[in-house]
Amino acid sequence: MSGRVGFLGLGANGPEARARLEQALAGLEAAGVTLAAVASPLSGPFVGPDGRPDARAPRVLNSVAEVRTALSSEALLACCARLELAAGRVRDGGPVRALDLDLLALGEERRDGAPPLLPHPRALERAFVLAPWEEIAPFALVPGTGADVLTHAARWRARAPEAFAVLTLEAPLALPDLRRRLTVLPDRGALAAWRSAQPVALGLVPTMGALHAGHAALVRRARAASEAVLATVFVNPLQFGPGEDLARYPRSFESDRAVLAAAGADAVYVPDAADLYAPGFATYVVPEGPALGFEGERRPGHFRGVATVVLKLLQRARAERAWFGRKDAQQAAVLQRLAQDLDLPTEVIVAPTVRDHDGLALSSRNRYLTPAERARALALPAALDGLRQAAAQGERDVARLLAPARARLEAAGLVPDYLSVVDPDSFTSLEQLGPAPALVLATVRCGTTRLLDNRWVVCPV
Numbered sequence: 044m045s046g047r048v049g050f051l052g053l054g055a056n057g058p059e060a061r062a063r064l065e066q067a068l069a070g071l072e073a074a075g076v077t078l079a080a081v082a083s084p085l086s087g088p089f090v091g092p093d094g095r096p097d098a099r100a101p102r103v104l105n106s107v108a109e110v111r112t113a114l115s116s117e118a119l120l121a122c123c124a125r126l127e128l129a130a131g132r133v134r135d136g137g138p139v140r141a142l143d144l145d146l147l148a149l150g151e152e153r154r155d156g157a158p159p160l161l162p163h164p165r166a167l168e169r170a171f172v173l174a175p176w177e178e179i180a181p182f183a184l185v186p187g188t189g190a191d192v193l194t195h196a197a198r199w200r201a202r203a204p205e206a207f208a209v210l211t212l213e214a215p216l217a218l219p220d221l222r223r224r225l226t227v228l229p230d231r232g233a234l235a236a237w238r239s240a241q242p243v244a245l246g247l248v249p250t251m252g253a254l255h256a257g258h259a260a261l262v263r264r265a266r267a268a269s270e271a272v273l274a275t276v277f278v279n280p281l282q283f284g285p286g287e288d289l290a291r292y293p294r295s296f297e298s299d300r301a302v303l304a305a306a307g308a309d310a311v312y313v314p315d316a317a318d319l320y321a322p323g324f325a326t327y328v329v330p331e332g333p334a335l336g337f338e339g340e341r342r343p344g345h346f347r348g349v350a351t352v353v354l355k356l357l358q359r360a361r362a363e364r365a366w367f368g369r370k371d372a373q374q375a376a377v378l379q380r381l382a383q384d385l386d387l388p389t390e391v392i393v394a395p396t397v398r399d400h401d402g403l404a405l406s407s408r409n410r411y412l413t414p415a416e417r418a419r420a421l422a423l424p425a426a427l428d429g430l431r432q433a434a435a436q437g438e439r440d441v442a443r444l445l446a447p448a449r450a451r452l453e454a455a456g457l458v459p460d461y462l463s464v465v466d467p468d469s470f471t472s473l474e475q476l477g478p479a480p481a482l483v484l485a486t487v488r489c490g491t492t493r494l495l496d497n498r499w500v501v502c503p504v
């Protein structure tokens with residue numbers, strides 16, 4: 044797929060602000076700017092040029108989009124200006140923004156050798172830019188600074204915690220419907236025939252179905268970076284232990300088809316167990332290293348089942364890249380190791396977690412929660428947010444970081460299974476935060492449902 048990756052800041056306030064942002068996203072797609080990811084919008088006070096919130100101005104809805112485009116930076120800026128004008132933008136310096144589109148970064152380097160654009164000099168001092176940018180691209184390097192978005196967000200969290208605290212998460216923006224015709228591939232033969240007619244740059248998104256916006260986000264990312272996109276829907280019996288929820292795992296293929304088509308998948312492979320595990324099947328991948336603790340310890344055989352099925356799916360799909368979610372961070376680490384250790388030709392890409400409008404990480408298992416449990420579950424992301432904030436403000440001692448988080452979970456009636464800060468690749472527990480980003484992992488029981496979540500933690504120097 045040609046084109047460069049870029050980031051756009053989006054903002055609007057006043058009546059119909061949401062509709063204007065959604066029209067802008069549709070306008071970008073129509074102009075040849077592919078949306079790879081769009082952060083959940085945040086609402087907050089209007090911040091004037093002096094960096095101070097203006098309580099009299101209408102609240103602003105902000106987001107950040109990751110795009111891929113073959114347009115030059117000049118052409119992309121012109122496209123943004125056109126969309127601003129079409130939305131009724133008047134440049135009078137006042138506190139009403141019909142539409143604000145800022146180019147935050149584009150490509151590695153401009154053609155003339157100059158550094159990539161970072162046109163808004165104060166973007167790195169704006170929580171409403173950093174928070175959504177961090178959500179969709181924590182490891183994107185911010186042009187001209189040598190540091191990634193995660194680090195900039197941590198630095199600004201330490202300096203201006205209140206600027207983050209006043210932001211409220213809002214419902215996701217409606218994204219343009221890509222309306223692909225989706226080919227359903229019921230078995231290995233159909234997959235092989237379809238694959239042989241596809242270009243080389245195939246993107247793969249393996250799932251267990253019961254699809255939600257987190258899965259759709261992986262498909263959108265795959266589509267932006269690939270010539271064709273294949274999703275798989277397979278509830279893999281090999282990764283469920285005795286007494287786990289294999290039989291009652293939600294299955295909803297009709298709605299899954301609609302989600303995949305709208306997000307831009309070209310085909311979906313929906314094998315049954317016999318298609319993957321023929322009689323006499325006797326060869327398994329047994330991952331060690333990052334697979335040993337946490338989920339690996341609580342769910343014996345789980346990662347053996349995951350690694351075995353993913354290796355088979357990668358072999359059958361012959362994809363150039365495959366996308367997995369950070370939501371299942373340990374699984375992602377196991378699969379990155381698998382690809383490296385077994386010299387797989389497929390690049391394993393891990394995309395950030397997609398959350399519901401109130402911060403709960405989306406999961407197919409959330410549908411097991413009763414409304415009261417769903418409300419209590421919010422203590423999980425809140426506890427991790429609190430821990431991230433404490434780390435940003437300089438606390439390096441993991442025991443001191445974990446204690447208030449654990450207390451917050453318990454106060455909400457969530458039963459912590461494990462709560463740890465780990466190295467994101469090896470999944471070994473840390474006692475002190477170092478210079479590299481670490482992951483805080485939490486698994487709790489909420490009623491009868493097990494909920495998993497994690498957050499990046501950075502202690503800026």
Ligand code: AMP
Pocket residue numbers: 249250251252257258260261366367368369370371394395396397398404405406407
């Ligand atoms: P599953 O269907 O639960 O096996 O998930 C299929 C893929 O989607 C895995 O790579 C998951 O990590 C990923 N995924 C699940 N939930 C989310 C989420 N909320 N955000 C991003 N990715 C997700």
